[in-house]
Amino acid sequence: MTIRPILTEPNKLLRQVSKPVDGVGVEEQTLMNDMLETMYAAPGIGLAAIQIGVPKRIIVMDISADKTKKEPRYFVNPVIKNKNIIKAKYEEGCLSVPNQFAEIERPNSCEVEYLDYDGKKQLLKADGLLATCIQHEMDHLEGILFIDYLSKLKKSMILKKLSKSNSTRIIV
Ligand code: GNR
Ligand code: NI
Numbered sequence: 001m002t003i004r005p006i007l008t009e010p011n012k013l014l015r016q017v018s019k020p021v022d023g024v025g026v027e028e029q030t031l032m033n034d035m036l037e038t039m040y041a042a043p044g045i046g047l048a049a050i051q052i053g054v055p056k057r058i059i060v061m062d063i064s065a066d067k068t069k070k071e072p073r074y075f076v077n078p079v080i081k082n083k084n085i086i087k088a089k090y091e092e093g094c095l096s097v098p099n100q101f102a103e104i105e106r107p108n109s110c111e112v113e114y115l116d117y118d119g120k121k122q123l124l125k126a127d128g129l130l131a132t133c134i135q136h137e138m139d140h141l142e143g144i145l146f147i148d149y150l151s152k153l154k155k156s157m158i159l160k161k162l163s164k165s166n167s168t169r170i171i172v
Contacts, residue, residue, distance in 0.1 A: 001037040004052040006095050009162060014096055015143040018048070018055045020077045024119030028058065032074050032117060035060045040070075044095045046133045048140030051096050059137040063129050078114035078138060081123070083107035090132045092146045099165065100158045104146050106135045 007014055021028055031054060039047040039060055046061040057077050064071040088108035093101045109127035112134055116122050126134050136146060147155045 001033045003038050003041045004034055006038065006042065006047075006051050007053055008096050008098055008166075009145060009147070009159070011096075013050060013053055013055070014140075014145065016050060016055050017143050018050050018057045018141040020057050024076055024115055024117065028056075028076060029117065031056070031058060032060055032076075036062070036072050039095075042095050043067075045129075046137045047095065048137045050140055050143075057141050059134075059141070061130075061133055061137065063133055074117040075112065075134070075137070076115040076119070078112050078134070078141075080110050080135070080138060081113050082111040084109040084127075088132070090129070092132070092136060094136070094146055096140075097145060097147055097158065097162065100147070100161065102146065102150055102154065102158070104132075104136075104149050106132055110134060112138075 031049060035047050035049060035052060038052060039062070045063050046059065049056045049058040059075040059078060061073040061075070062071055084107045086108050087105045089103045089105050091101050092104045109125065109131050111123060111125050113121070113123050139145070147158050
């Protein structure tokens with residue numbers, strides 16, 4: 001397994017719409033292994049392939065609080081089948097928007113159809129953090145970041161902070 005660099009905003013690739021894969025083969029499984037290792041190392045609770053520069057509709061996730069018991073989840077070609085009309089607010093962050101957080105409102109539960117690590121079709125009913133995370137990751141597949149839901153002012157403040165910390169990183 002290999003840890004790969006995570007792309008951060010602003011980066012055009014993060015705005016690309018990812019393409020469905022033909023199925024789950026060794027190539028996709030290797031990518032998922034690398035994505036999971038990259039996510040754990042970050043650390044994060046989810047990662048979309050585009051965040052490491054691969055425009056494929058593949059997501060990995062682990063929302064388990066106890067990091068000694070890993071509960072990896074793999075979603076290939078995920079499709080949201082149902083969204084609750086009831087919404088919930090969560091404080092979201094993103095590895096591609098480092099150290100920035102904001103409350104985002106999304107449907108509080110959803111159903112998602114996808115292929116798992118073995119290419120088997122699955123249907124999952126998600127709520128709470130899992131539902132939030134799935135929707136956050138599915139947005140990445142469409143080139144959407146959580147900051148896109150904020151007011152112009154809040155979004156520009158975050159982008160300004162990011163560009164400042166980016167230039168600091170280069171100096172140090
Ligand atoms: O690590 C992450 N935490 C998180 C917290 C609240 C809502 C969504 C997330 S996903 C994020 C990792 C990430 O950027 N995935 O794309
Ligand atoms: Ni993200």
